[in-house]
Amino acid sequence: MRNALKLTAGLGLALMTAAAIPAIGQTHYKIQQEWKLGGDGGWDYLAVDPVSDLIYITRGDRVMIVDPATGKETGEITGLKGTHGVVFDSINKYGYITDGGANVVRVFDRKSHAVVSSIPAGTNPDGAVFEPVTETVWAFNGHSKNATAIDTKTNTVVATVGLPGKPEFPVADGKGTIFANIEDMSEIVRIDAKTHQVTATWPLAPCESPSGLAIDVAHRRLFSVCDNKLMAVVDTNTGKVIATPAIGDGPDAAGFDANRQLAFSSNGEGTLTVVKEDSPSKFTVLQTLATKRSARTMTIDPKTGKIYLVAAELGPRPAATPQNPHPRPTIMPGTFEVIVVGR
Structure with missing residues (x-):
């Protein structure tokens, strides 16, 4: 982000x-x-579960769960390090959280909201997308400039795909192709989710x-x-x-x-x-x-x-430091x- x-x-x-x-x-x-809703700390992406309609909001060390019928928080997924995005599989079983602070993707049960697995990714996984043809979750790693593909049937990594720069946010076309913004190059990449290959890089x-x-x-x-x-x-x-x-x-x-x-x-x-x-x-x-x-x-x-x-x-914005020049x-x-x- x-x-x-x-x-x-x-x-x-x-x-x-x-x-x-x-x-x-x-x-x-x-x-x-x-x-x-209150609560301390920043935030990043949010997502609507297409089955339950619950809203999941990433908030640093946790994910807030909000019921849109009431506008109230109904639960949290805690014990995280630095969350960015949440995506869902197609069989209403698991959700996937990119935990950039821990360099992993957390897998949680969508009924109990318990974290059931932590899958190693690249450095600072950020944006993510579920690709329905291959039934894979793709986590785009901002600092290592690559993407981690996870098989949602086994919750294991099946590929790591190098990218030309820092990825931001991905989308899928539902036919086996993924597109992602490359922030520092002002480009879009096209990825074949079946072959795990970058098939095009386009200037924006x-x-x-x-x-x-x-x-x-x-x-x-x-x-x-x-x-x-x-x-x-x-x-x-x-x-x-x-x-x-x-x-x-x-x-x-x-x-x-x-x-x-x-x-x-x-x-x-x-x-x-x-x-x-x-x-x-x-x-x-x-x-x-x-x-x-x-x-x-x-x-x-x-x-x-x-x-x-x-x-x-x-x-107010804090004063810039060498460690944090853009606070x-x-x-x-x-x-x-x-x-x-x-x-």
Whole structure:
């Protein structure tokens, strides 16, 4: 994930602009609820279990489990070191947590939430994805610049795939292919999940430093959100960048609603950008919704179309040190929340 949360001095202007954008028919989104969950520490990715509908939120040394019906925390998976992402197998048995602080992938039982296995990965496993054709989980290791493929039938490592740079977030097309952003090279790699080979590397210019990634499987489109306030829309057949709609500053996650043909970028400045796929070659920014400063990660529930973002009140940024030249702002204790966005 990001080593530093990028925030702009023009935050107030961005929020004023967001508030001024009118509703556009059925595409208008608004904040429906805010769940004040509290708890100390930072966070990273969050994910919705497609069977139970529970929301899993990574929070450093633990994973919070939240019931969307009540907006309340129902449990935690504890004893972790530095969590980043959560993904799920296709048979409703196991979930997989990338525990970057321990350089392992934790396997947990989705009914009891007990950790049943720890699988060695590369250095700092971060983004992850379940690939359904091969029934494998792929953990992308930010510091060792490779990916670890895990067979979910045996929960063993079946391959380690070298990458051209630091990976950020992956997606799968459901047909045996995985795509992942390479942050420090501003590229996307295409991986064959069956052969464990990188089959293409595509430049994302003019996109710079991509982080979040989403996919439109039906129309073969990828959506990379980038540090220079662009969303790079990429043709998965050719690797060509076909559109670059504008987004907010400090994005760290992307999503795609296949039912409504909408792509989303959650931006740390405190906005959510909504992009309409008018056609496979035309993309229009429909709305910029004011959310909350620090709400840079998100997930979409495909059943309801609701978007869940996480945020907290931020205090001053500590002074830079040689050991930490880009420190994050401090997080105010007890202010952590989930923001629920819907139409």
